[in-house]
Amino acid sequence: MNNIKQSLEAAMNIDGALGVALVDYTSGMTLGTAGGNSALNLELAAAGxxxxxxxxxxxxxxxxxxxxxxxxxxxxxxxYHLIRILQKKPSIFLYLALNKPTANLALARIMLSEIEEKIEF
Incomplete structure (x- = not known):
């Protein structure tokens, strides 16, 4: 679980990050979150x-x-709302919400890909 927490914290270091969640889409369960606020309910966003x-x-x-x-x-x-399916575990995805004016979408995609590779279960 520590690796998941570290991965989510790393995603929050992406420029413009508002919130991130790791989600099992087969069950709809959120496995972890970081960030978010009253305007961005990560549990609700993950379910949607x-x-x-x-x-x-x-x-x-x-x-x-x-x-x-x-x-x-x-x-x-x-x-921007970016959904990245984990290649090692295709039933799981990373969901990253970014502030459009401050985010670099291309760099965010690269960084999320690198974070995905390091997630361990």
Whole structure:
């Protein structure tokens, strides 16, 4: 569990990070969070993004796509929401909310990928 906590703390060091969660999309359970505030309820966001991931997986299955999701981006007016599926454990994803004006999206994607590689269960 210590590795998960450290990984989430590392994600909060990404420029513009507002909050991060590690989520099991098969159960909808949040495995850990860091950051967030009254305007960003990470438990609620994690649950909602579980439905986004499930929907995308269902569409890929129906299309017969034999591929894996690396990440998904949801762009809001003032925020980026980045969902990164763990390649070692595809039922788990990292959800990172970023402040759009202060974030560097390209760098955030790279850093989240590096954090993903170091997560151990």
């Amino acid at each position: 993004n579980t439905e986004v991931v499930r929907a995308k997986m269902k569409v890929m299955s129906r299309l017969g796509l034999k591929d894996q999701i690396e990440d998904m981006l949801i762009t809001l007016g003032t925020q």
